[in-house]
Amino acid sequence: MCATVTSYAGNGEHTGSYYAASANPAPVRPALTGKIKAQVCVVGAGYSGLSTALHLAEKGFQVVVIEGAQVGWGASGRNGGQIVNGLNASLQTIARRYGQNTARFVAGLVQEGGQIIRERVATYDIRCDLKDTNIFVGLTAAHMRELEARRALWAGYGIDTQVMLDREALRDHVRSDLYAGGLLDPTGGHMHPLNLALGEAAALESLGGVIHEHSPVISVDSEAPRPIVRTNKGQVTCDTLVLCGNAYLGGVVPELAARVMPVSTQVMATEPLGEELAAELIPGDGCIEDIRYILDYYRLSADRRLLFGGGTVYGGSDPRDIEAKLRRNLHKVFPQLKSTRVDYAWSGNFALSFSRVPQMGRLGRNTYFAHGYSGHGVTGSHMFGRILSEAISGDLSRFDVFAGLPWYPFPGGRALRVPYSVMGSWWYGLRDRLGL
Numbered sequence: 001m002c003a004t005v006t007s008y009a010g011n012g013e014h015t016g017s018y019y020a021a022s023a024n025p026a027p028v029r030p031a032l033t034g035k036i037k038a039q040v041c042v043v044g045a046g047y048s049g050l051s052t053a054l055h056l057a058e059k060g061f062q063v064v065v066i067e068g069a070q071v072g073w074g075a076s077g078r079n080g081g082q083i084v085n086g087l088n089a090s091l092q093t094i095a096r097r098y099g100q101n102t103a104r105f106v107a108g109l110v111q112e113g114g115q116i117i118r119e120r121v122a123t124y125d126i127r128c129d130l131k132d133t134n135i136f137v138g139l140t141a142a143h144m145r146e147l148e149a150r151r152a153l154w155a156g157y158g159i160d161t162q163v164m165l166d167r168e169a170l171r172d173h174v175r176s177d178l179y180a181g182g183l184l185d186p187t188g189g190h191m192h193p194l195n196l197a198l199g200e201a202a203a204l205e206s207l208g209g210v211i212h213e214h215s216p217v218i219s220v221d222s223e224a225p226r227p228i229v230r231t232n233k234g235q236v237t238c239d240t241l242v243l244c245g246n247a248y249l250g251g252v253v254p255e256l257a258a259r260v261m262p263v264s265t266q267v268m269a270t271e272p273l274g275e276e277l278a279a280e281l282i283p284g285d286g287c288i289e290d291i292r293y294i295l296d297y298y299r300l301s302a303d304r305r306l307l308f309g310g311g312t313v314y315g316g317s318d319p320r321d322i323e324a325k326l327r328r329n330l331h332k333v334f335p336q337l338k339s340t341r342v343d344y345a346w347s348g349n350f351a352l353s354f355s356r357v358p359q360m361g362r363l364g365r366n367t368y369f370a371h372g373y374s375g376h377g378v379t380g381s382h383m384f385g386r387i388l389s390e391a392i393s394g395d396l397s398r399f400d401v402f403a404g405l406p407w408y409p410f411p412g413g414r415a416l417r418v419p420y421s422v423m424g425s426w427w428y429g430l431r432d433r434l435g436l
Contacts, residue, residue, distance in 0.1 A: 012068070012069040012070060012073070012213070012214045012216075013069070013070070014069075014070060014072075014073060014077065014194075015073075015078060015346045015347075015348065016344065016346060017077075017078055017194075017267070017269075017344055017346040018269035018301065018305065018307065018343070018344040018346075019077055019078065019081075019192060019193060019194035019195075020077070020194065021344065022192070022195075022301075022303075023194050023195060023198060024127060024195050024198055024199070026070075026071065026198050026201070026202075029067075029070075029071070029211050029212060029213040030212065030213070031212055031213065031214040031215045031231075031233055031234070032066060032212035032215040032231050032233060032234035032235075032236065033233045033234050034233075034234050034235075035234065035235045035236075035237070036064070036234065036235070036236055036237075037236070037237050037238065038062060038063070038064040038236055038237075038238040038239075039061055039062040039063070039238065039239050039240070040053070040056055040061050040062065040063045040064070040238060040239065040240045040241075040242065040392065041063075041064050041065075041066060041227070041229055041236045041238035041240070041241050041242070042063060042064070042065045042066070042241075042242045042244060043065075043066050043217055043220070043229060043241070043242065043243050043244060043245055043249070044065075044066075044067065044074075044243070044244035044245045044246065044248075044249070045065050045066075045067035045070075045071040045072065045073075045197070045201060045211055045213070046072060046073075046074050046075060046076035046077075046197065046244065046246065046381070047076040047196075047197065047200075047377065047378065047381035047382055047385070048244035048246060048370050048371070048377075048381040048384060048385055049065055049067075049242070049244035049385075050065070050071075050076075050197060050200040050201055050204060050385070051116070051200070051381060051382045051384070051385020051386065052242050052244060052370075052384075052385040052388045052389055053065050053204050053209055053242075053385075054120070054200055054203055054204045054207070054209070054385070055385055055386050055388075055389030056389045056392060056393075057204055057207040057208060057209045058207065059389065059393055061392070062208065063204070063209045063210070064209070064210045064211075064212070064236060064238070065201075065204070065209065065210070065211040065212070066212050066215050066217060066229060066231060066236060067211060067212065067213045067214075067215060068214070068215060068216035068217060068245075068248070069213065069214065069216075070213050070214070071197055071198055071201045071211065071213065072193070072194045072197030072198060072201075073248075074246065074247065074248045074348065074349065075246065075247060075348050075349060075350050075377060076193060076194075076196075076197045076377075076381070077193055077194035077197055078193070078194075078267070078346060078347075078348030079193050079265075079267075079348065079350075079377070079378060080190075080193075080265075080267055080287070080289075080297045080298075080299070080307065080309045081190045081191055081192060081193045081287070081299065081307065081378075082134055082188070082189075082190050082287040082289065082297060082299065082378065083113075083114045083117060083134065083188050083189040083190060083191065083287075083378055083379055084134055084185075084188055084287075084289065084376060084378070084379065085110050085111050085113075085114055085185060085187060085188055085379060086110045086376065086379075087106065087110065087356070087357060087358065087373075087374075087376055087380060088356035088357070088373070088374035088375055088376045089355060089356040089357045089374075090150070090153070091103050091106060091107055091110075091153055091154065091157060092153055093356075094106050094357070097355070098405060102401065102405070103157070104157060105398075105401055107154070107157035107158070107159065108157075109383055109398075110159070110379075111159065111187055112379075112382075112383045112386070113378070113379025113380055113381070113382040113383040114187060114188065114189065114379050114382075116382040116383065116385075116386060117130070117191070117196065117378075117379070117382055118130070120196075120199070120200060120203065120382075121191075121196070121199070123203075124199060124200075124202070124203040124206070126195070126196060126199030126200065126202075126203070127195060127199065128191040128192045128193075128195040128196040128199060129191055129192045129195070129301070129302040130189060130190075130191040130196075131189050131190055131191070131285060131286070132186055132187075132188070132189045132286070133173075133184065133185070133186050133188060133189060133284060133285075133286030133287070134184075134185050134188030134189060134190065134286055134287045134288070134289070135165070135170070135173055135174065135182045135183065135184050135185070135188075135284075135286050135287070135288050135289075136150075136182055136183045136185070136288075136289060136290070136291055137170065137174065137179045137181070137182040137288055137289070137290045137291070138179060138180050138181055138182065138183075138290070138291055139178060139179060139180060139290060139292070140180060141180060143180060143290075143291055143292075144180050144181050146291060147164065147181070147182065147183040147291065148164060148183075150162075150183065151163075151164055151183055161185060161186055161187050162183055162184065162185050163183070163184045163186075164181070164182075164183055164184075165181050165182045165183065165184055166181045167179065167180055167181050169181070170182045172283060172284060173282070173283065173284035173286055173288075174281070174282050174283075174284070174286075174288050175280060175281060175282075175283065176281075176333050176334060178332055178333055179290075182288075184286075188286075188287070189286075189287065190286070190287035190299045192301075192302070193378065212231075212234075215231040215232070215233065215234065216231060216232055217229055217230070217231055217245070217252050218230055218231060218232055218252070219252065220241070220243070220252050220253055220367075222241065222253070222363045222364050222366075222367035223364055224237075226238060226239060226366070227240070227241035227364075227366055227367050229241065238366075239366065240366050240367075240368070240392055241366060241367040241368070242367075242368045242369070242370075242388060242392070243256065243363075243367065243368070243369040243370075243371075244369070244370055244371070244381075245371070246260075246350075246351045246370075246371045246372075246373070246377070246381075247260070247262040247263075247349040247350055247351035247371075248262075248349065249371070253363070253369075255363060256369055256371065258409060259353065259359060259371070259372060259407055259409075260351040260352060260353050260359075260371055260372045261351070261352045261410060262349040262350075262351060262352075263312050263349060263350055263351075263352045263375075264312065264347045264348060264349050265309060265310070265311060265312055265347070265348065265350065265375070266309060266310065266311045266322045266325060266326055266345070266346070266347045267307060267308070267309035267326075267345070267346060267347075267348075268307075268308055268309070268322060268323055268326050268327075268330075268342050268344060268345040268346075269301065269305045269306070269307050269308075269342070269343055269344040269345075270305050270306045270308070270337065270340050270341065270342055270343065271305065271340060271341040271342070271343050272303050272304050272305055273300075273304050273305065273306060273340070274304060275304060277304075277336075278300050278304040278306075281300075281306065281334055281336075281337075282299070282300050282306075285300055286299070287299035294310065294311065294312060295310060296308070296309070296310040296329050296330075296333060297309050297310060298330075298333070305343070306330075306334070306337065306340075308326055308329075308330050308333075309326070310326060310329055311325050311326065322345040322346065322347055323342050323345045326345070327342070350373065350374065350375050350377060351371050351372050351373065351374070351377075352372070352374045352375070353371075353372030353374055353407065354407075354408045354409065354410050355407065355408050356374045357372070357374075357405060358370065358371070358372045358373045358374065358376075358377075358380050358384065358402075359371060359372045359402070359405075359407055360384055360387065360388065360399065360402045360403055361402075361403045362403065368388055368391065368392065370384040370385075370388060384402075387399050387402065
């Protein structure tokens, strides 16, 4: 299918985030100009695209990556920086919808994304402040029952690393009076997400991969004998095409646009808190997220800022005042930060699928895609990148499982997907407020 759209990326510069302000140095990567040929062309220099490209380059493929803005410009460089194992949809949900065989398959790889990140950091000496441990926290007795059920469910699939924490035990990790307890996962963690993306890009280039930034894709022809990607100034003809634009692919490929909806989430970074206050708030230095439908998530940066995120805006628009949107919840978690200055506040989009299960598949013979991580893209994208590289190398065993899962359109189609989702969020937000 071939469609033409305009650029999504504005001037292509990074958003005014803490991550952009503290990013490692990166080379200037020229825009694509003229017509070139490639063995593999990957659209999108976020985690999905970089993971796929790097896995393929390690196998000896010649890879060209086309990015509309800069490496990590989208969700990969703006997210909360949390390594959280699992998909948005629970193993229980997957078993109910798709059967126990599929649930066992997914359980066997839910920790793989985090393992890939650690392998990349170690192998290529990526400086991204990587640390271990994430904690799910509950505010009510009902939440604690939900966390215990999750621990038991994962243990039933052989994942026995998670540890329940009561209120007092949780205070060794996060000192907030808001919570009834938590569930600790030592195999989770957190890092500087933009620096991880920049490090993976440098690793790809060290293996001969080529990245063209500031090259927004305006059309894709996946029906040609060899797929063709056209940018505002150039064209790539390739043996294999991989589409990893996720929430920012827009309408370039209409078949994919209907499958997901962009949803924005917000993050802010306080001023540096100093070692004493930082240790008072999060003595375990892990990352934390609660289990409400509209959740809070937070962690400490390397320079001891509190990075605090949450909220959703369906359709992908930015709130008028991000700091005001987040501060109320921040003060509930840590009242002692009411007078603390916020230095950065930003927003970014992730791609939500209706089923909350990420999707991968193929258009025609030689065009692959992956998207729809639904807020769990840090680990999912790295794992999907490996599976895509396996498929392109000829091993379709894991690819076929995900590609064979049914996907469901949003009720009412693209016109009604935002109001439908907003109504759903109101309902679940009410349940959160009532403690149900």
